[in-house]
Amino acid sequence: MNLKPLLRFFPTLATLRDKLRATPLLLLGAITFGVVLLMNPAKVGLLIWGASRIGLYAYLGYWVDRIIFPYARPHTLTGIAEGTAWKRRALIVAAALIAGGLLP
Known part of the structure; x- marks a missing residue:
């Protein structure tokens, strides 16, 4: 349609x-x-805890990218710079998720 x-x-x-x-x-x-x-209803709390951690660290990774690179936001760039900025943001968010997942 x-x-x-x-x-x-x-x-x-x-x-x-x-x-x-x-x-x-x-x-x-x-x-x-x-x-x-x-x-297994006993695992629901653990599932919610894990999901909240993932959401929190993804959010923090996004804001780390915005703070470190305030003038290189992907939606404001064009061409190769835009693609590089998107990859940079994805790597920073992924690093924040991995770092958060490794915390006890």
């Missing part, structure tokens, strides 16, 4: 579509959470 004509007249549809891009991952996570809840 071609949504381009509709998106021209309803800009909020484009915004809503962007917000719901990760819905399949959210549903997969909810289903997995439900399976863990049914099979």
